[in-house]
Amino acid sequence: MAGGIVGTQVSTLGIAVLACLFERPMHPYEMYQLLLERNDDRLLKVRPGSLYHAVDRLAAADHIVAVGTEREGNRPERTTYDVTQSGRDALTSTLRSLLATPVPEYSQFTLALKESHNLPAAEVSVLVRERIAHLGKDLDEMRIMTAAITARHSPRLFSVGLEYTVALREAELAWLRAFVDDIDTGRLPWLDAIIAEKHHHMTRQDR
Structure with a gap:
């Protein structure tokens, strides 16, 4: 699963984004740094471009919402996101399904x-x-x-x-x-x- 949403479930990277926002509002680069700090790049493919794409998909699905922007020096503006109730429901539903039901993985x-x-x-x-x-x-x-x-x-x-x-x-x-x-x-x-x-x-x- 790539991107943010697949059917009624959240993609693997979408799970990571929503999980970050469960902790506190963040901008995408902050999410990226946190995932690397926790070695989550050993569990899923984490790239800045794909993470920003997942954020866009989740925002389009109203699972997350922009809550502010900030700028540091000459750097581009960074948008901070927070999780919505829809996003909370999507994540918990996806986690329940993945934890309980084995999914065929073709190696x-x-x-x-x-x-x-x-x-x-x-x-x-x-x-x-x-x-x-x-x-x-x-x-x-x-x-x-x-x-x-x-x-x-x-x-x-x-x-x-x-x-x-x-x-x-x-x-x-x-x-x-x-x-x-x-x-x-x-x-x-x-x-x-x-x-x-x-x-x-x-x-x-x-x-």
Whole structure:
């Protein structure tokens, strides 16, 4: 979901904008800085342009309203927004739906994993090990972020999304390492071995 509104629900970035305004009125750049401070860019794609677009969409839907403008020096005017009752209702409704009801998420990697037998087993092992290395670095970075949040004595409530992401990444890495080990040890027979075994079995039956 991109932009501000999708059907009767709010988009992921729209959720972030409304959540910021639940705390206090803000201008879009202030929202952007707050999202980065809380490492929300690890949970959704946060770009100034897309955030301003989401703000425009939410304002057009009367979920937020401009409450003032300010100017600092020669900088362009910044419009401060506040959330409306419509916006509060939209956010709480969206959160209730997303928290309670699993939504199918179609991962390209999962599809590639399912079709990996079309590559040689040794090559898949190398490629997945490369992925493990990338994910391991990413996990280390997220752990550092979590430690920094703890050191700042920031409320844990604002970092549970990052905690959940860390837990998922740890589980993913554990599964991938076991998967590669099964390939390397032969515990997971590859397609060429299965075909060869099937051909051998059929040949024996024909004798």
